[in-house]
Amino acid sequence: MQTFLQRDVRALTQVNDELQFYRFLCAAASYTGSMVNYAALAKEAEITAPTAKQWLKVLAAAGLVYLLEPFMHPNLKYGVKAPKVYFTDTGLAAYLLRWSNAEILEAGAMSSSFLETWAVMEIYKSxxxxxxxxPLGYYRDFNSREVELVLNVDGSIHPLAIRKSS
Structure with missing residues (x-):
């Protein structure tokens, strides 16, 4: 983490305060598997929304996060346009959020987000x-109906639901 902050981040963007960027990184980890809300992310990291947007693009360029764009189709109306953010390494996200072991994470509030992150990233990597x-996307409308992952392969649409339940 220290090497990334000192070497890679400086090469990609101008960061004056490494501690502030680390706080942003931890805040971004808490959004894994969720739609990006730049204002809320910025407030949590104590930065401005444009800075949060720029720094999230830096994380995407560095390969630490994947921004899943919404699936758009002319017949689908009222879909949201914000991307979802996924950490490419769930172990790093767990480290940043201070989840000490797998058992605690599985029983925790973010277990379904981590499962979704892992599943989406495995399909992405394949x-x-x-x-x-x-060819990935997701669909969510303003009534909160959601398809976690939409594969658009050779003109065929494959909606995938990713759920964790007891």
């Missing part, structure tokens, strides 16, 4: 490792 641009 496409990326074959040299393909992952």
């Amino acid at each position: 496409f990326s490792n074959c040299g393909q641009i992952p």
Whole structure:
């Protein structure tokens, strides 16, 4: 983490306060598997919303997060337009959020978000490792109806629900 903050972040953007960027990184980890709300993320990290948007793009460029864009289709109306953020490494997200072990994480409030993050990233990596641009998206409307992952492969739409339940 220290190497990333000192070397890689400085190469990608101008960060004056490493501690502030680390707070942002921890706040971003708490949003894994969720729609991005730049204002809330900025408030949590004590920065401005434009800075939060810029720093999230830096994390995406560094490969620490994946921004899943919403699935758009002319027949689908009232869909949200905000991307969802996923940490590419669930272990790093757990570390940043101070989850000390897997048993506590599984019983915790973010267990379903971590499961969704893991599932989406495994599907993403399966496409990326074959040299393909992952044809992924998600759908959520203003009534909070959601499909966690939409695969658009060869013109066929495959909606996937990712749920954790007892």
